[in-house]
Amino acid sequence: MRVNFTVNGRPQEADDVWEGESLLYVLRERLGLPGSKNACEQGECGSCTVRLDGVPVCSCLVAAGQVEGREVVTVEGLADFAKQRAEHGGCASGACGTSLQDAQQWAAKGQDSQTGEGTELSPIQQAFIDAGAVQCGFCTPGLLVAADEMLENNPNPTDADIREALSGNLCRCTGYEKIMDAVRLAAARQGEAV
């Protein structure tokens, strides 16, 4: 079957989708967006977390056919998504967003603190780098999407809030303390900016 939906602010079309296929599979294998990671395929690990109509979900548990006509934001579009939110309070579908090609080639080249070189990241992405919250990196995309959404709704989270918001994301390197540091850092910077 064919599935039409919006990914990172741009309309996309996936063809030859099997009816039992997950959104995660469509993103990774049909659209070439491997940022959302495939680990447990049962909603345990959170590494495939994306925003579906704004809400964080495990994309491995969403059937491809269920996203017809709906909006998905993946980690590849997170930098632009956060930028649009900060500048315009959001983005009308199609008017901005990240093209499929840009998303496919997206890489986390954060700004170097000394030289100032590199592409712009979302505040949560920059905070993960600055706090050393990335080890093997496999859980990172899911954590970024989940943490970004929490900071959108709760700009001043307590440690308990952060733990709860990230309770569906597992890190097998067990680098949770640095991840907590990163989210606190992003929240603090967000507070300064306002």
Add this chain to the structure above:
Amino acid sequence: MDFLRPASWEEALAAKAEHPTAVPIAGGTDVMVEINFDHRRPEYLLDLNRIGDLTEWEVGEDSVRLGASVPYTRIMEHLRAELPGLALASHTVASPQIRNRGGVGGNLGTASPAGDAHPALLAAGAEVEVESAERGTRLIPIDEFYTGVKRNALAADELIRAVHIKKADGPQQYSKVGTRNAMVIAVCAFGLALHPETRTVRTGIGSAAPTPVRAKAAEEFLNAALEEGGFWDNGKIITPSVAKQFAELCSGACNPIDDVRGTASYRRHAVGVMARRTLTWTWESYRGTAARTEGVA
């Protein structure tokens, strides 16, 4: 496999009538796991996400009509006052990502003895609204809904539309045993609701019998003990011996198995502990409320 995407409830019923083997999918948190792991290859998937009614709820005079697909997140955020037990239970479901997708309709459809909503529904009192194209709507009392391990009273052509849950008329509590606070299937769970209007107590036990069950002997014992001691009126602390007996009867209502999550004897013991604790918590809350009401009057 065919993917059916009804745009309305009527279309969904028609599709289910035409294809009784169709597997309904809403949040997908159970169905997609089975498909991803190749445990299930349904001929038809029946997507319910386009039916907006299913994610709405109405607060009535005596009960809440909760759409089958209202996500747990919404229940936690919006129905804590009316359905405190279910709101607490919802908060123990998996993780934020899962709570954003899953709802009570799926819990009922799957009818796993470990489903988190069941003890809260049993304790509060509820009816499941199901419908078929041919025979229309019927309300199934929650006590008659669970018929076996992962079996329920639904006919092949029926779909779950909503759950009518009694609004709380007193304190409710929910307790669940697991290895951490998030992402656990209950080792066992316990729900308790005080109903001061009828001067009764209702319970629900999860993951400690082939189906979710009420501890009816324990309820009867406690109802009689509370009545006899005049507790509902004098608001006294529950006598420790009464709480102990109640806990033992709750343990006795279990019919658990040994499995990877825990042993049968552990489950029996833990249900007793949760029964005593939730009784104490709710009763303390009831006494507090009763004292305040008296003070005002």
